[in-house]
Amino acid sequence: NAGVTQTPKFRILKIGQSMTLQCTQDMNHNYMYWYRQDPGMGLKLIYYSVGAGITDKGEVPNGYNVSRSTTEDFPLRLELAAPSQTSVYFCASSYLNNEQFFGPGTRLTVL
Amino acid sequence: DAKTTQPTSMDCAEGRAANLPCNHSTISGNEYVYWYRQIHSQGPQYIIHGLKNNETNEMASLIITEDRKSSTLILPHATLRDTAVYYCIVSAHAGNNRKLIWGLGTSLAVNP
Numbered sequence: 001n002a003g004v005t006q007t008p009k010f011r012i013l014k015i016g017q018s019m020t021l022q023c024t025q026d027m028n029h030n031y032m033y034w035y036r037q038d039p040g041m042g043l044k045l046i047y048y049s050v051g052a053g054i055t056d057k058g059e060v061p062n063g064y065n066v067s068r069s070t071t072e073d074f075p076l077r078l079e080l081a082a083p084s085q086t087s088v089y090f091c092a093s094s095y096l097n098n099e100q101f102f103g104p105g106t107r108l109t110v111l
Numbered sequence: 112d113a114k115t116t117q118p119t120s121m122d123c124a125e126g127r128a129a130n131l132p133c134n135h136s137t138i139s140g141n142e143y144v145y146w147y148r149q150i151h152s153q154g155p156q157y158i159i160h161g162l163k164n165n166e167t168n169e170m171a172s173l174i175i176t177e178d179r180k181s182s183t184l185i186l187p188h189a190t191l192r193d194t195a196v197y198y199c200i201v202s203a204h205a206g207n208n209r210k211l212i213w214g215l216g217t218s219l220a221v222n223p
Contacts, residue, residue: 004154035213042198042213043155058210090154098145098202098211102154 001026004103006091012109013081021076021106023091029101031094032074034058034066036087037105043090049074081110114138115199120218123193129186131217133199136180141203144175145211146184148195155198158184189221 007022025032030051035043035058045058049068063085065077074093078085086109092100116134123129135144146158159166159173161182166173172185186193198216203209 040215042215043211044213045210048210059212088152092154097160097204098143098200098209099157099160100147100155100211102156105152105154 003027004091004093004101006089006103006106008106009104010107012111013078014111015081015083017081018077018079019081019108021078021089021091021108023074023076023103024072025074025091025093025101026072027093027095027101028071029093029095030071031096031100032068033092033094033100034064034074034076035090035092036060036085037090038087046076046089078108083110086110114201114212115214117197117199117214117217119215120220122220122222123186123189125191125221125223126188129189129193129219129221131184131186131197131199131219132181133184134181135199135201138179138201139203141205142201143204144173144179144182145200145202146171146173147198147200148193149198149216150192150195158197189219191221191223193219194221195219 004025033048034046047066049055089106091103094100145160147155149155175182196216
């Protein structure tokens with residue numbers, strides 16, 4: 001199993017550009033999550049999903065959108081990139097409890 | 112708001128046991144104690160979790176006090192590769208409190 005994969009690994013965006021961060025898991029997990037982590041800080045939950053077709057907001061959802069059309073994929077969309085969205089983004093998945101499996105992260109810089 | 116309190120940093124000698132404390136005095140009856148770690152620049156890694164009994168797996172042991180207001184993660188024989196930030200999190204398995212709320216964790220340095 002590849003586990004949780006994320007693409008791209010790195011990205012530099014200009015203010016106002018849009019992009020989609022991809023996340024795929026091959027463990028048939030029903031729960032998936034998007035977090036962001038600013039330097040020296042803990043993770044903040046952006047959005048999560050309890051199954052295909054169901055998503056909900058986390059602590060810091062503003063400026064982001066998600067969709068969950070399949071069990072495997074949970075893409076995160078940034079519509080109008082802002083410098084405040086410079087961060088490391090982690091995707092995670094879990095089965096029933098909170099034993100979450102994390103991807104390697106996407107390092108995003110908005111200039 | 113994080114519902115746990117951990118020391119900011121700790122040191123441990125290689126080969127010795129690392130004991131990482133966590134206070135969670137407002138833990139609810141249905142909330143579990145989870146431990147994760149994050150090695151520099153990598154995604155967090157699940158270590159162990161428990162409700163009220165002590166737990167042990169191949170990575171670590173988790174000791175939860177009888178009143179459940181605090182716990183200790185024990186790495187029995189720390190190695191240099193255990194240098195990481197360790198997060199203690201309380202979370203339910205269902206309902207609004209099932210989400211993980213991450214604090215700043217304890218930065219553990221294992222020294223040769």
